[in-house]
Amino acid sequence: MKSILGDLMKWSSVSLVTASGLALLLLSGCSGQTGITALDRDATPEDALPAFITVPDPANRESARLLATRDGVRYFVAESDDSKTACLAVVPPGEPPNWVMGCGPNTGPGEILETTGAAMSSARLLADDSETEKLEPGWTKVTENILVRDP
Structure with a gap:
């Protein structure tokens, strides 16, 4: 049980970090700032x-x-x-x-x-x-x- 709970927490952390990084990338790409x-x-x-x-x-x-x-x-x-x-x-x-x-x-x-x-x-x-x-x-x-x- 301890091993399964540890694995779930590890995957949750990886998923959270991945989702946060993806969200940041998408937001920076959609800022509308085109520039010259x-x-x-x-x-x-x-x-x-x-x-x-x-x-x-x-x-x-x-x-x-x-x-x-x-x-x-x-x-x-x-x-x-x-x-x-x-x-x-x-x-x-x-x-x-x-x-x-x-x-x-x-x-x-x-x-x-x-x-x-x-x-x-x-x-x-x-x-x-x-x-x-x-x-x-x-x-x-x-x-x-x-x-x-x-x-």
């Missing part, structure tokens, strides 16, 4: 946001990465310290203040935010692995994470 891979790489001098850009809370200026340049317009991404918010800065050539920066929730695939500035194209920031095969008319894919629509 470019934010994971080391920064280069080109990634630095121009000094004239005011970074809104909760974005971290030091997290900024240059995602793309198209027709002289630079597209930067930055994120909050907890990675739950992503921000897009659209910086056209020329003197400031002809730039725009917006932030949105970085919690899943798809569009994080859309920005539009005066006399500028609109830009959308997308999370990694967003479906861009069927773009809306007028939108152009610049990178995996950036779509633009010219004025």
Whole structure:
């Protein structure tokens, strides 16, 4: 009897540990946090946001990465310290203040935010692995994470 009870307790402990580990794995996989891979790489001098850009809370200026340049317009991404918010800065050539920066929730695939500035194209920031095969008319894919629509 003692041996059977010991075996049951051993299996119960193993099952409990296995179930707990599986639950943790499933929960972390379902957190909805998709992210933007470019934010994971080391920064280069080109990634630095121009000094004239005011970074809104909760974005971290030091997290900024240059995602793309198209027709002289630079597209930067930055994120909050907890990675739950992503921000897009659209910086056209020329003197400031002809730039725009917006932030949105970085919690899943798809569009994080859309920005539009005066006399500028609109830009959308997308999370990694967003479906861009069927773009809306007028939108152009610049990178995996950036779509633009010219004025």
